[in-house]
Amino acid sequence: xxxxxxxxxxxxxxxxxxxxxxxxxxxxxxxxxxxxxxxxxxxxxxxxxxxxxxxxxxxxxxxxxxxxxxxxxxxxxxxxxxxxxxxxxxxxxxxxxxxxxxxxxxxxxxxxxxxxxxxxxxxxxxxxxxxxxxxxxxxxxxxxxxxxxxxxxxxxxxxxxxxxxxxxxxxxxxxxxxxxxxxxxxxxxxxxxxxxxxxxxxxxxxxxxxxxxxxxxxxxxxxxxxxxxxxxxxxxxxxxxxxxxxxxxxxxxxxxxxxxxxxxxxxxxxxxxxxxxxxxxxxxxxxxxxxxxxxxxxxxxxxxxxxxxxxxxxxxxxxxxxxxxxxxxxxxxxxxxxxxxxxxxxxxxx
Amino acid sequence: xxxxxxxxxxxxxxxxxxxxxxxxxxxxxxxxxxxxxxxxxxxxxxxxxxxxxxxxxxxxxxxxxxxxxxxxxxxxxxxxxxxxxxxxxxxxxxxxxxxxxxxxxxxxxxxxxxxxxxxxxxxxxxxxxxxxxxxxxxxxxxxxxxxxxxxxxxxxxxxxxxxxxxxxxxxxxxxxxxxxxxxxxxxxxxxxxxxxxxxxxxxxxxxxxxxxxxxxxxxxxxxxxxxxxxxxxxxxxxxxxxxxxxxxxxxxxxxxxxxxxxxxxxxxxxxxxxxxxxxxxxxxxxxxxxxxxxxxxxxxxxxxxxxxxxxxxxxxxxxxxxxxxxxxxxxxxxxxxxxxxxxxxxxxxx
DNA sequence: CTGAAAGCGCTAACAG
DNA sequence: CTGTTAGCGCTTTCAG
Numbered sequence: 001x002x003x004x005x006x007x008x009x010x011x012x013x014x015x016x017x018x019x020x021x022x023x024x025x026x027x028x029x030x031x032x033x034x035x036x037x038x039x040x041x042x043x044x045x046x047x048x049x050x051x052x053x054x055x056x057x058x059x060x061x062x063x064x065x066x067x068x069x070x071x072x073x074x075x076x077x078x079x080x081x082x083x084x085x086x087x088x089x090x091x092x093x094x095x096x097x098x099x100x101x102x103x104x105x106x107x108x109x110x111x112x113x114x115x116x117x118x119x120x121x122x123x124x125x126x127x128x129x130x131x132x133x134x135x136x137x138x139x140x141x142x143x144x145x146x147x148x149x150x151x152x153x154x155x156x157x158x159x160x161x162x163x164x165x166x167x168x169x170x171x172x173x174x175x176x177x178x179x180x181x182x183x184x185x186x187x188x189x190x191x192x193x194x195x196x197x198x199x200x201x202x203x204x205x206x207x208x209x210x211x212x213x214x215x216x217x218x219x220x221x222x223x224x225x226x227x228x229x230x231x232x233x234x235x236x237x238x239x240x241x242x243x244x245x246x247x248x249x250x251x252x253x254x255x256x257x258x259x260x261x262x263x264x265x266x267x268x269x270x271x272x273x274x275x276x277x278x279x280x281x282x283x284x285x286x287x288x289x290x291x292x293x294x295x296x297x298x299x300x301x302x303x304x305x306x307x308x309x310x311x312x313x314x315x316x317x318x319x320x321x322x323x324x325x326x327x328x329x330x331x332x333x334x335x336x337x338x339x340x341x342x343x344x345x346x347x348x349x350x
Numbered sequence: 351x352x353x354x355x356x357x358x359x360x361x362x363x364x365x366x367x368x369x370x371x372x373x374x375x376x377x378x379x380x381x382x383x384x385x386x387x388x389x390x391x392x393x394x395x396x397x398x399x400x401x402x403x404x405x406x407x408x409x410x411x412x413x414x415x416x417x418x419x420x421x422x423x424x425x426x427x428x429x430x431x432x433x434x435x436x437x438x439x440x441x442x443x444x445x446x447x448x449x450x451x452x453x454x455x456x457x458x459x460x461x462x463x464x465x466x467x468x469x470x471x472x473x474x475x476x477x478x479x480x481x482x483x484x485x486x487x488x489x490x491x492x493x494x495x496x497x498x499x500x501x502x503x504x505x506x507x508x509x510x511x512x513x514x515x516x517x518x519x520x521x522x523x524x525x526x527x528x529x530x531x532x533x534x535x536x537x538x539x540x541x542x543x544x545x546x547x548x549x550x551x552x553x554x555x556x557x558x559x560x561x562x563x564x565x566x567x568x569x570x571x572x573x574x575x576x577x578x579x580x581x582x583x584x585x586x587x588x589x590x591x592x593x594x595x596x597x598x599x600x601x602x603x604x605x606x607x608x609x610x611x612x613x614x615x616x617x618x619x620x621x622x623x624x625x626x627x628x629x630x631x632x633x634x635x636x637x638x639x640x641x642x643x644x645x646x647x648x649x650x651x652x653x654x655x656x657x658x659x660x661x662x663x664x665x666x667x668x669x670x671x672x673x674x675x676x677x678x679x680x681x682x683x684x685x686x687x688x689x690x691x692x693x694x695x696x697x698x699x700x
Numbered sequence: 701c702t703g704a705a706a707g708c709g710c711t712a713a714c715a716g
Numbered sequence: 717c718t719g720t721t722a723g724c725g726c727t728t729t730c731a732g
Contacts, residue, residue, distance in 0.1 A: 055402035403725035
């Protein structure tokens with residue numbers, strides 16, 4: 001491990017001059033050619049700064065903590081950590097992922113761990129979009145929220161969230177563009193999911209915009225976002241619809257969509273010929289194990305976490321900057337579960 | 351942030367005494383009651399050691415690096431990092447995950463990053479079980495292999511791998527125990543997968559043990575582990591089997607199994623009534639989106655990575671210990687895709 | 701049994 | 717323009 005000391009000796013100069021040159025604080029302090037020569041030999045000798053020394057001196061670790069709940073089978077975890085990793089590396093930081101169990105004091109403990117490592121900032125991620133209280137972090141440690149917002153009206157902390165409304169609007173618009181007019185929505189009846197209201201709002205907005213405000217949208221909420229609840233809800237919706245069944249369904253989640261597909265098949269409907277469906281989440285493998293391959297709205301965890309890290313770095317480097325609410329769009333992933341609507345007259349002929 | 355200095359002042363003693371007491375190096379150096387009192391007040395004042403200072407002094411960071419390829423949708427990534435995280439935390443270390451792209455110099459770069467952070471050890475993980483060369487890491491930095499083995503006969507480095515043979519043996523034995531006798535195996539025809547041979551070996555061994563060496567096992571290899579290749583291979587197998595079709599199939603992977611299921615259904619077979627299948631991997635969501643819920647062998651990434659970290663910590667703390675090859679068992683996950691075999695006479699009656 | 705002092709690699713006043 | 721110096725928090729001889 002070559003130190004500044006080594007390169008100073010090698011050049012017959014002092015450590016502080018080397019330090020100045022290496023930190024590009026040499027404007028009018030070290031003459032240009034010398035500075036250049038220092039940097040060159042540093043490179044040559046394979047100098048890498050000792051981060052412990054730096055940290056000790058500057059109270060800066062060039063490390064960022066990602067604190068999040070980790071259930072062993074969270075489908076979004078890899079995308080989240082991956083995006084955060086990449087962004088951190090890009091910015092010259094390292095990412096430390098600190099898992100937090102669901103035990104009571106776990107979050108405080110995680111924060112403690114992070115602080116002890118002297119991280120320069122913390123990203124708090126939720127396991128799904130939710131409202132949460134501001135964590136007990138000293139004012140001196142910048143932090144941002146990922147996939148969650150603080151209780152209280154105005155963002156007092158930078159928050160990175162998905163644009164659920166836009167995503168569901170787009171999905172519904174896609175169905176409308178395919179000629180469907182009788183479109184239902186299978187939501188979820190659990191207020192812990194903030195997304196619940198946002199996705200319904202996007203759905204309604206698209207319908208209103210394309211069909212006018214006259215149409216009463218067909219909406220049934222499943223008990224939870226599971227496959228079986230989705231299945232049940234779909235049956236309910238078809239029964240409620242009676243003789244005018246929907247030709248397309250927008251679903252709260254991919255799992256909901258899967259349940260819906262099972263219900264539809266049980267009723268003798270072919271997918272996507274008789275019923276088009278769009279899911280939400282773009283859970284990995286969903287597209288592979290689902291047939292027809294599911295058209296769905298992606299929850300862009302990778303982009304979100306990358307953005308969260310970028311925002312955090314910004315706040316680390318500009319401590320006085322204002323908190324922001326960043327909304328990242330949810331792209332619609334076109335696959336095979338949506339078909340153009342067939343006018344009902346033609347359908348009867350077959 | 352309270353320092354040793356603070357607690358020394360508070361007690362009117364010197365820093366070195368505190369250090370001695372805190373590090374339990376006080377045997378016959380500090381009198382017992384004082385040492386105890388020091389530890390008590392440290393606790394009270396909320397002392398936490400400054401890791402930068404420690405690292406600087408001792409060249410130890412209490413950090414471990416996990417270096418691995420990360421494709422954004424590796425289904426095993428969360429389990430792997432999760433297990434490693436937990437084990438590292440348990441051992442008082444922190445885990446730094448360093449992603450490595452598939453670009454040429456990427457691995458060297460990742461190692462560089464790790465070394466610069468002064469990690470105490472490195473876990474190298476492969477994206478699937480494979481043989482690989484020893485990475486260019488200084489002798490002073492302990493490392494272990496996860497899900498890979500070194501080229502060369504004897505392990506020169508500690509390796510943690512899954513017991514693929516045992517897993518497939520158990521799966522096949524389960525099928526046999528359910529009364530099946532005509533059992534086929536859909537493998538994969540790609541030698542990059544070391545698992546390929548091991549799984550086939552387990553399959554053959556179970557058959558031999560239960561059925562004797564007379565039976566020629568029905569084996570078809572798919573071109574790759576994808577769904578479509580599995581589907582094709584299954585058709586091929588059924589054609590080859592002719593009038594004596596298998597009543598159960600063991601599959602190289604869950605995706606293979608999914609393809610197999612599609613092929614079977616296309617041939618009018620009901621699952622699991624007419625055909626039992628067992629997969630391999632226990633990929634998340636596979637059980638949910640697969641119907642019937644897939645009985646499969648789990649690739650225990652969480653346990654493996656935890657074990658790798660434990661081994662690494664052991665090597666960090668006992669540098670002269672011998673390299674080991676650790677094999678962790680693959681449990682069979684019982685779900686709904688296996689049914690007891692029905693004697694062929696009864697089958698015809700229905 | 702306890703304390704003083706040096707030093708890990710680096711930065712930042714401050715002198716020169 | 718360059719060098720000297722002190723000090724970040726801790727461990728570890730070495731004296732006392």
